[in-house]
């Protein structure tokens with residue numbers, strides 16, 4: 001019944017998801033995500049290269065990682081293909097008077113068409129890599145914006161974790177003054193695409209009275225560690241390490257979905 005209801009409300013691509021409704025409530029929904037701890041991990045990965053100054057964050061969303069990293073002195077270009085997410089990010093960096101983050105509303109795969117700037121490290125955080133439609137093409141194109149020996153750092157869902165425990169139905173509630181958001185999510189595996197399709201229906205209540213309902217769909221790829229390494233090597237990225245998302249210096253755990261990947265770009269082939 002629950003699944004059928006969600007199916008009725010569902011859209012079929014990610015493209016309609018990251019819009020006005022999503023961007024408005026994004027920081028509320030993820031207010032307990034530990035961006036501070038994650039940024040400490042990212043900083044530790046950045047030590048694999050000397051003299052890192054210029055970061056490129058793809059799928060920066062509302063910029064929570066970049067804002068913390070900018071305070072450590074990095075210059076950052078944040079790009080996102082959702083104009084609504086960029087709008088929220090711009091308001092945040094203006095409010096916080098941050099002047100070392102530049103934002104661009106741009107498709108990750110086509111960044112090279114608008115800038116020739118080269119970066120010391122490329123970040124894709126909170127599973128952004130899973131939203132990239134063609135990873136091979138993305139890595140092929142993004143190389144033009146990377147310096148030789150630059151770092152590629154991202155977190156992703158790995159196949160072993162998903163095989164251990166598949167997606168489940170969840171209900172979460174969030175409160176903002178007199179508003180309450182109830183998010184019902186329902187995920188399922190699409191094995192042929194190596195992806196999880198998550199339908200989410202959010203109901204908004206104001207002073208306990210129903211106001212409106214919104215539905216979104218996320219189609220997020222997961223990766224087999226060996227295949228991921230192969231795609232990176234094909235594009236001249238050398239794997240430095242895969243690491244568990246929550247614990248430092250631990251290999252990806254079979255009972256957890258989330259992992260980090262740290263790799264080095266070996267330079268453009270002649």
Ligand SMILES: C[S@@+](CC[C@H](N)C(=O)[O-])C[C@H]1O[C@@H](n2cnc3c(N)ncnc32)[C@H](O)[C@@H]1O
Nearest residue numbers: 018059060061080081082085107108125126131
């Ligand atoms: C789950 S959110 C993560 C946002 C942010 N990194 C964070 O940690 O809060 C995924 C973001 O990736 C962006 N995105 C997805 N596919 C993209 C693409 N092909 N090019 C640029 N941005 C993309 C979405 O618009 C969204 O803001």
